[in-house]
Amino acid sequence: MTLADLRAERLRSVFEGRALRVLGAQVGVMAARGMRVEETAVVVALVAWDPGAAEAVLQVESRRRLITLDEPDPAWSSSVRQWWSRLRYEAGAWWVVDEQDLSPDRWRPVS
């Protein structure tokens, strides 16, 4: 199994539907170009959960860097994002069926 296959396999264990299609394609394109995102000092907080719609928003604070063939050791920069996802419960497990990073004007307040 190649590294790309392994990543795709891991995606398939969490994502379904549009989320799997988009993320799978993005991971594939990045891997083909020798790019990957590294993340450290990750702090995750659930900032919104709508049980009726099965939608969640996670805030992810981290240090990130984009590894490329040209820049294998770039500096770290601080990042914060709010990640929206729609979930589906099926066969005893939760699946992410849609997702996106919210722009800051749509961020949910952190209590």
Place this chain on the structure above:
Amino acid sequence: MPRRVLALVVATFLASMPVPVRAASSWGSPQYGDPPGWCTNYSDMWVASVVTNDPTVPTNPEMQTFYGFHKNPGYDDWYGWFYGDFRGLPGDSSGWVKLLHENYPQHYHWNFADSGWSVHGHAKEYIAYYNWTFGGQCGLGSRGDRTPPPYMADQFGYPVVDIYVDSVPPFPPQPYVSSVTPSSVAFTWTAVADRGDGAGADYFVSGLDHYVSWLTLSNRAGQIQYAVSAAPRMLELDDLGSSETACLHVQAFDRLQNSTGDQVACASPLQPPAMPAWNAKPPTIAANPAAPGLVGLETWFWLAPGPAPMTLAETYRGIDYTLTATPQRVDWDFGDGSSESIAGAAAFGAAFPAPSTVVHVYQAHDRTGYRVSAAVRYAVSWSAAVGGRSFGPYPLGTVTVQAQPLSYPVEQAQPVLLLI
């Protein structure tokens, strides 16, 4: 020139003019509209939102995606259109800017620093390749649309990226002494807000995240009571020696980890000031009836003027102190072997004709005069001003002020027979 061709030339020229487009955007944030000539056919249209503290946007997901895919013609010209605060001007619009010429099958890099730019606040990036060969893919000419659509959204990258940069730390918190005694010091600090980056419609503020605070002690290495907190907290050190100095250090962080410098406030336990010399003018003792008094008749005494609180200001070891002496009681000695200690305002008596609370009845005459004396006892306290705040009062001791004694002769009344 045929009218149709002329219209195309004019439309192409207008399409490349760097004017802001305020129409609704189909991609990314709605603040800026999609640029003219923007064609999204054949692109997956991945839209990314990047929030970072680095104006060079090192995690721009589009910066390494300049690849060629076709041997024929074997090259592409890549263009970008940028809105927002990307070259030092809020509300800016770049127009279509040629970024690079790419030869198949090489790949290329472009990011803001390559053009001498840096992002502050919000910027929106559109990346497209100029479609020399496939202009018809977006309806150029052949489908009756006279608007030339040569700017094809990147197919295998993130053709639209919304970028938000906050590289400015929060306002600096102000640490201060919240309590100080002769053996302890306590500190806290003012809550602050985050400061954002950029200006106007492109202003972006990530928001305050937390404070980091700790204490240091002059004769001890290391940090004391180090903690991360979401709000200002109180830090206190007890059992301090008079020669020790404690300092509070506090830093504020926003959500992108921009932090203020180390804000510091220091203080030592307060040293009680020395008891000053109270140069108060001693009160006099007044009596009614005025001398001579009469044996067996009540004599009312009072102090004139009545004692009042006294204050003194002094500076000691660089700290401003205020000392206050408050009259508490008076020890009266009526000169005939009797005395009385009276507390509170009643101790001062009241001037005639008001009935005085200091009353004495002499039992024997003394033509030379009884020596009446009064000792006013003051309780002395001190307060100190540190960092514009006052602490105290703390007790310092007592001081006694002797009233000017009164010589009060007392006579025996003689019966007199009056003939009417």
